[in-house]
Amino acid sequence: MTLKLLFLTDTHIRGNTPRGRTDNFPETVANKLKEVAGLAEEHGVDAIIHGGDLFDSPGPSLAVSRQFLSIFSKMPAPVYIIAGNHDLFGQNPATIHRTMLGLAVELGCFHLLDPGVPCYLRSGNIVIQLTGQHFHYDIDKRNPELDYAVSSLSCDAAVHVVHGMLLERPFHPDVAHTLIESIADKTEADFTLSGHAHLGFRDIKWGEKYFINPGALVRTSALKEEMKRIPSIVIIDFSKTPPQYKKIPLESALPGSQVLNRDHIEQLEFQKEKFSLFVQGIQSSGDYQITGLEEIINIIASRDGLQKEIKEEALRKLALVQEEFTE
Ligand SMILES: [Mn+2]
Known part of the structure; x- marks a missing residue:
């Protein structure tokens, strides 16, 4: 038996093109999501996990929502999601029922991971615990254990997904963040998957635990770092001991010089x-x-x-x- 997960994050779906891009952004995102669906199919994944910032705003237009929710509803595996700051009003998860993401969850397009409520994925005798933490106005400011540390109960491996500024090292003193070293010994998650920091960070292995952020699926700005970055997804295979993962850069993601303009x-x-x-x-x-x-x-x-x-x-x-x- 196998049990595989596919992780992607920060799709920032919107109906127009950000200023720093020279392509047709909605068309590009749609093509990337179709590639993600193809990879999910090819690798036979059991679940897809989205790290938040599905949409670029809490209330995208009906035309945009319809087009993209239709793409997600045709994914070859169930999609689990947490809310990013862009998905919420006032960075407040209590507003989720008024957002397009909340509606999509109610209609069964996504499974929302509620903080503190683990979800168990099973395949044969493999059991994976999945937990998630939405973005909220206090994240990276309050005790980081509350958002980043989970216990692992009756499972073969635990996966925790967070939309927060988890980093290996601070990149700007004014930006609230949480350092991996501050939570690595506290959490029992075997894989901590994070979004929010669009540039991602190099994979961190801390003992037997992994901390991974592959970066946003889209490059919404033409920062110098974004010019060089090719958006990727992650596939984790829990049928191996220890679990194996790989990052796969998207073929539909063109070099920065072709789609970004500084x-x-x-x-x-x-x-x-x-x-x-x-x-x-x-x-x-x-x-x-x-x-x-x-x-x-x-x-x-x-x-x-x-x-x-x-x-x-x-x-x-x-x-x-x-x-x-x-x-
Ligand atoms: Mn984002």
């Missing part, structure tokens, strides 16, 4: 640099003990006796520029 990011970086040189230039041309540009405009206007209309026009333009930078 022009808008580079343009923004260029503008930011020019902007800061401009501010420095003004500050060095006078003895201004100030930081805000509005203040500089006010000082120049009163020093040079400018008309009220000119000052207001300058402030209006400044507001427009600031709006562009905070986009």
Whole structure:
């Protein structure tokens, strides 16, 4: 007997194309999901697990939902899922019944993994315990054991799926995260599968436990790291002892240079640099003990006796520029 799982995460389904992409994004995601269905069939998987952020928003349009839920309902194995931050209103799992994901679960398109409620998958004499943790506003901020550590009860192996910022090392001090080393000894899950961190991380083996995030199935931004990354899925085979897994890069995922475009990011970086040189230039041309540009405009206007209309026009333009930078 075999028991195999397929893991994918962060599909961010939406009806239009993100700014950093040059392809038709909905068409690309549909093709990727068809490839995933083919892999599930080819490997004879018993269940598919989605790590959250199914949709890019909690309430996608009916046309988009219909097209993609139809793809998921034709998957060759049942699909288990947890909610990602994008699937929820206000990052609150209590809102799930008002979301498209919640509706899809009610209609039987997905099995929702409720936190604290293990689900058991059986094939012959193999028993796998499956648990999940949705994203929520306190994840990676409260005691990480509450979200990342599970006990393994009456099973051959335990799998825990989490939509949270699980990382090998912090990548930005301002982003709440949980380090693998902080939970690795606490959890009894043999496989901790995570989504949310779109770039994924290298597979971590801690004793006999694995921590895996293959990265998002889609590249929604043209970050430098995304230019090099090819989205993958994971297949775990529990018929072997110890269980074996492999990551499979998608053939339908084209190289970043063919589907991503960094022009808008580079343009923004260029503008930011020019902007800061401009501010420095003004500050060095006078003895201004100030930081805000509005203040500089006010000082120049009163020093040079400018008309009220000119000052207001300058402030209006400044507001427009600031709006562009905070986009
Ligand atoms: Mn995501």
